[in-house]
Amino acid sequence: MRRLLAVLPFLIAVALVVSLAWPIIQGRDPQELPSVLLDKPVPEFDLPGLALGGAGLATAELPNKPHLINIFASWCAPCRAEIPRLQALAADGVTVLGIAYKDRPEDTQRFLDSLGNPYGRIGVDRDGRIGIELGVYGVPETYVVDAQGIIRHRHVGEVTDRVAKRTLVPLLRELSP
Amino acid sequence: MIRMILLAGLILVAGPAAAVQPDEVLSDPGLEQRARSLSAGVRCLVCQNQSIDDSNAELARDLRLVVRERLVAGDSDQQVLDFLVARYGAFVLLEPPKTPSTWLLWYGPLILLGLGGVAAVTLFLRRRPTAAPAPLTDAERARLDALLDDDGTDDNAGRSA
Numbered sequence: 001m002r003r004l005l006a007v008l009p010f011l012i013a014v015a016l017v018v019s020l021a022w023p024i025i026q027g028r029d030p031q032e033l034p035s036v037l038l039d040k041p042v043p044e045f046d047l048p049g050l051a052l053g054g055a056g057l058a059t060a061e062l063p064n065k066p067h068l069i070n071i072f073a074s075w076c077a078p079c080r081a082e083i084p085r086l087q088a089l090a091a092d093g094v095t096v097l098g099i100a101y102k103d104r105p106e107d108t109q110r111f112l113d114s115l116g117n118p119y120g121r122i123g124v125d126r127d128g129r130i131g132i133e134l135g136v137y138g139v140p141e142t143y144v145v146d147a148q149g150i151i152r153h154r155h156v157g158e159v160t161d162r163v164a165k166r167t168l169v170p171l172l173r174e175l176s177p
Numbered sequence: 178m179i180r181m182i183l184l185a186g187l188i189l190v191a192g193p194a195a196a197v198q199p200d201e202v203l204s205d206p207g208l209e210q211r212a213r214s215l216s217a218g219v220r221c222l223v224c225q226n227q228s229i230d231d232s233n234a235e236l237a238r239d240l241r242l243v244v245r246e247r248l249v250a251g252d253s254d255q256q257v258l259d260f261l262v263a264r265y266g267a268f269v270l271l272e273p274p275k276t277p278s279t280w281l282l283w284y285g286p287l288i289l290l291g292l293g294g295v296a297a298v299t300l301f302l303r304r305r306p307t308a309a310p311a312p313l314t315d316a317e318r319a320r321l322d323a324l325l326d327d328d329g330t331d332d333n334a335g336r337s338a
């Protein structure tokens with residue numbers, strides 16, 4: 001009993017170190033924050049489109065099947081890098097919707113003209129207010145939304161092959177009836 | 178030398194520069210004051226260890242404007258913070274709220290201090306009785322008497338106590 005008591009502080013220290021180090025070992029980015037909107041409906045918005053008077057993106061018009069909403073900007077390098085991956089997803093039949101965050105429509109248009117356009121629809125969030133409604137704290141961010149318009153997942157940062165294969169695609173498949 | 182003193186004086190006088198831009202400031206000084214003190218407690222999500230009042234990040238500016246907008250719209254301080262927490266989570270507050278999930282964070286150090294205190298006291302009390310010196314054996318006492326009576330002179334004679 002006494003010996004157990006003597007090693008107790010050591011055991012507590014080991015447990016503490018392991019529990020604190022575990023997220024780091026797991027490769028979790030400590031800067032990454034979980035979305036408050038998980039399992040909540042996409043906030044109400046009605047954004048104008050890229051072309052004057054053209055179709056934009058509104059919550060009421062979200063498709064009633066699982067889809068992705070990608071927050072991007074022409075001034076953001078990882079957004080540029082993830083476009084081919086989003087295109088590949090779109091080619092596989094995934095609906096990818098875009099919100100152009102704090103970007104001039106002409107810059108967004110040029111960005112899409114040079115890289116290709118994976119987006120079924122694009123809404124323009126010039127002043128970033130809808131970004132704030134969504135809790136966006138940096139671009140790119142990608143939301144997985146189910147058929148009922150409920151946010152199921154948020155990915156912060158570039159959609160890499162790994163993220164697409166391991167997280168987005170399985171989740172979309174799981175959400176599909 | 179005088180120049181150095183002047184320079185030092187200037188450096189001491191200069192306050193930290195806030196990130197708030199002139200075009201953000203509200204015309205009502207009372208509201209502006211509230212906006213400043215609220216902003217000081219709101220985390221900039223981009224830099225994560227700065228308040229939005231200190232940060233030059235674009236998002237921090239947007240959030241400062243949101244804070245002012247809500248205040249102008251007549252929100253209470255708590256309503257403004259609730260608005261931000263609803264979008265960014267409690268992490269947006271630089272001071273974590275006291276909820277069951279943060280009790281350990283808030284009171285853990287006190288508990289540790291208490292446990293340490295209890296451990297220290299019990300150890301101290303337990304050690305005391307064993308600290309009493311064992312009485313001299315007869316042989317030791319005889320030897321001591323012999324040493325003291327040796328030649329009747331005190332080895333410490335002439336010294337002050």
